[in-house]
Amino acid sequence: MRFSQFFIPTLREAPAEAEAVSHIYMLRAGYVRQLAAGLYIYLPLAWRVMNRIMKIIREEMNAIGAQEISMPGLHPADIWQKTGRWDAIGDEMFRLKDRGDRDMCLGMTHEEIITWLASMEIRSYRALPQMWYQMQAKFRDEARPKSGILRTREFIMKDSYSFDRDEQGLAESYRKHAEAYHRIFKRCGLRFHQVESDPGMMGGAISHEFMAPSPAGEDTIVLCKQCGYSANTELARSIPAVGARCAMPLQGEELEEVHTPNRRTVTEVASFLKADASCFIKSLLLMDDDGPFLALVRGDQELHEKKLRKIVGNFRPAQKEEVKGILGVEAGFIGPHNNNLRKIADISLKEGTYIAGANREGYHVKGIRPQEHFQAEWDDIHVAREGDACAQCKALLTLEKVIEIGNIFQLGTKYSVPLKAVYLDENGKEQPIIMGSYGIGPARIAAAAVEQNHDKDGIIWPRSIAPFDIEIIPLDMGEKEIMETAEAIYRDLTYAGFEVIMDDRDERPGIKFKDADLIGIPYQIVIGKKGLKEGIVEFKTRMTKQTERLSPADAVKRVKEL
RNA sequence: CGGGGCGUAGCGCAGCCCGGUAGCGCACACGGUUCGGGACCGUGGAGUCGGAGGUUCAAAUCCUCUCGCCCCGACCA
Numbered sequence: 001m002r003f004s005q006f007f008i009p010t011l012r013e014a015p016a017e018a019e020a021v022s023h024i025y026m027l028r029a030g031y032v033r034q035l036a037a038g039l040y041i042y043l044p045l046a047w048r049v050m051n052r053i054m055k056i057i058r059e060e061m062n063a064i065g066a067q068e069i070s071m072p073g074l075h076p077a078d079i080w081q082k083t084g085r086w087d088a089i090g091d092e093m094f095r096l097k098d099r100g101d102r103d104m105c106l107g108m109t110h111e112e113i114i115t116w117l118a119s120m121e122i123r124s125y126r127a128l129p130q131m132w133y134q135m136q137a138k139f140r141d142e143a144r145p146k147s148g149i150l151r152t153r154e155f156i157m158k159d160s161y162s163f164d165r166d167e168q169g170l171a172e173s174y175r176k177h178a179e180a181y182h183r184i185f186k187r188c189g190l191r192f193h194q195v196e197s198d199p200g201m202m203g204g205a206i207s208h209e210f211m212a213p214s215p216a217g218e219d220t221i222v223l224c225k226q227c228g229y230s231a232n233t234e235l236a237r238s239i240p241a242v243g244a245r246c247a248m249p250l251q252g253e254e255l256e257e258v259h260t261p262n263r264r265t266v267t268e269v270a271s272f273l274k275a276d277a278s279c280f281i282k283s284l285l286l287m288d289d290d291g292p293f294l295a296l297v298r299g300d301q302e303l304h305e306k307k308l309r310k311i312v313g314n315f316r317p318a319q320k321e322e323v324k325g326i327l328g329v330e331a332g333f334i335g336p337h338n339n340n341l342r343k344i345a346d347i348s349l350k351e352g353t354y355i356a357g358a359n360r361e362g363y364h365v366k367g368i369r370p371q372e373h374f375q376a377e378w379d380d381i382h383v384a385r386e387g388d389a390c391a392q393c394k395a396l397l398t399l400e401k402v403i404e405i406g407n408i409f410q411l412g413t414k415y416s417v418p419l420k421a422v423y424l425d426e427n428g429k430e431q432p433i434i435m436g437s438y439g440i441g442p443a444r445i446a447a448a449a450v451e452q453n454h455d456k457d458g459i460i461w462p463r464s465i466a467p468f469d470i471e472i473i474p475l476d477m478g479e480k481e482i483m484e485t486a487e488a489i490y491r492d493l494t495y496a497g498f499e500v501i502m503d504d505r506d507e508r509p510g511i512k513f514k515d516a517d518l519i520g521i522p523y524q525i526v527i528g529k530k531g532l533k534e535g536i537v538e539f540k541t542r543m544t545k546q547t548e549r550l551s552p553a554d555a556v557k558r559v560k561e562l
Numbered sequence: 563c564g565g566g567g568c569g570u571a572g573c574g575c576a577g578c579c580c581g582g583u584a585g586c587g588c589a590c591a592c593g594g595u596u597c598g599g600g601a602c603c604g605u606g607g608a609g610u611c612g613g614a615g616g617u618u619c620a621a622a623u624c625c626u627c628u629c630g631c632c633c634c635g636a637c638c639a
Contacts (some may be wrong), residue, residue, distance in 0.1 A: 009572090011588095013572060014573085019632075019633070036630085085639085089639080090637090091563095109639045142637090142638070144634095144637080157639095344624050439639080476597075476598095508596085509597070510598075510599040530597060
């Protein structure tokens with residue numbers, strides 16, 4: 001490929017709207033252009049990267065026996081109504097009507113459609129198992145598209161679905177996918193973790209996410225280096241570190257009310273009483289269908305709403321008047337003792353002596369001992385954070401910002417039952433198909449690769465997904481010998497099967513060097529007048545910036561040995 | 563959806579407070595000199611100042627509404 005004929009609109013300065021490193025470089029290096037919020041055009045360089053990623057994904061999916069198909073992006077509403085997601089999903093779904101006034105939507109995912117297919121076509125246990133996948137656009141009206149191609153409203157996803165007779169079959173399909181995903185992300189040159197995740201509205205019991213560490217990531221995971229426990233903070237369990245020593249000795253004290261006028265928040269009372277936040281019980285009055293209840297966490301901790309929701313179902317915070325009506329005081333002074341409300345307390349409170357609201361206007365109470373002064377249901381309802389100990393092995397946990405690049409779900413019968421995707425077993429008995437669903441975002445792989453591999457000059461692509469393998473840089477287009485050498489190397493490498501781009505523009509060397517570093521092809525061969533006089537060209541590795549002085553023939557050989 | 567910021571030439575920005583008919587750098591075109599890390603000189607093309615309405619003799623500038631984009635949060639198969 002000739003640079004002069006290839007569309008690479010590089011920018012000297014980054015557009016002001018870009019913030020994430022991957023976004024800035026993809027714009028500057030001429031990979032993408034933005035059409036509207038969360039909608040991107042992939043220019044030739046980016047599309048090459050995408051195709052290489054998708055090729056790797058295809059190879060690994062095919063290798064586990066998955067078969068590629070293609071489903072429509074436009075869906076009739078009734079299938080989504082049957083699974084309940086038409087109503088369960090809110091504004092995130094693009095909805096429209098066709099000319100016949102029928103409700104339609106743009107697919108956010110394809111469980112409904114593929115299950116419909118399976119329901120129409122699969123009759124017998126003899127037809128199972130099956131694994132079908134596609135690479136297809138998904139549409140989600142994101143509340144906040146961001147970070148370039150990391151979070152967009154239309155994006156390509158590799159989504160696959162497994163169909164099995166039973167749970168064991170599902171476990172096998174799930175395992176195959178997990179292994180394929182490991183190979184895919186490894187081949188794409190990414191650092192990543194597989195972590196436990198919250199199935200969310202996908203339903204099902206078990207799910208994992210594949211996470212690429214990056215400051216640009218939107219999720220946070222906890223990792224235990226000792227036992228390998230790893231999970232999204234959406235559900236990660238942990239043992240909170242023991243709080244700092246309280247300033248005043250509380251051990252053995254009897255209950256003692258202290259006047260704390262106008263101090264309502266933990267921070268306010270803590271500084272007023274000169275005690276650490278971890279000496280306090282934070283009491284939150286919440287309302288669910290059965291009425292009010294208290295959620296208790298240590299003063300320095302944060303309530304994890306998702307964890308709590310798993311225990312009690314849906315809830316909401318009580319309003320100001322409700323708090324007064326139920327406990328007789330305003331929210332700043334409520335506490336766990338002297339009332340019969342249901343209480344869910346975080347495990348970190350099980351031991352120790354604490355300060356809490358006194359349920360009396362303007363007062364807190366010291367000396368509260370859980371299980372002695374109040375009873376509660378104990379559970380992990382706090383947000384895990386840096387410094388907490390692993391819930392499995394007690395080792396220190398670390399937290400990491402990550403980009404979600406893939407996920408796998410054991411769905412079970414969540415879709416097959418409502419859509420009547422069933423098969424007849426050996427006994428002629430009808431059984432629901434057991435399903436799994438598995439996604440990968442190729443654009444996120446590309447973005448994560450840039451986030452993880454760049455320097456101040458630009459992108460440094462992993463070899464496997466770079467738009468080209470080699471960039472040849474002849475420094476003087478007017479020198480016959482330079483051009484002949486460049487053409488010969490270009491011909492040899494192309495013939496040997498490499499994807500080669502040659503910067504044949506009549507530009508100054510500085511511009512060619514800058515652009516080459518920006519674009520990030522992993523290897524460069526620089527051909528200049530001085531070197532050629534001595535019969536050498538320069539083979540340069542983009543990542544290390546190291547150059548090797550080689551004869552043109554050796555340079556070709558060097559590339560072939562990569 | 564809540565909070566904040568920004569829309570002026572392809573990109574980055576100044577001008578706005580204090581109204582007087584739009585400017586700088588880069589990019590682009592042409593000519594010349596250059597040529598190993600984003601050259602220099604000269605000439606030139608390019609802007610409904612996001613849009614609509616209003617105030618005014620006069621609006622990029624003041625007022626009202628509106629659209630778009632970015633960031634933080636909420637949300638997130």
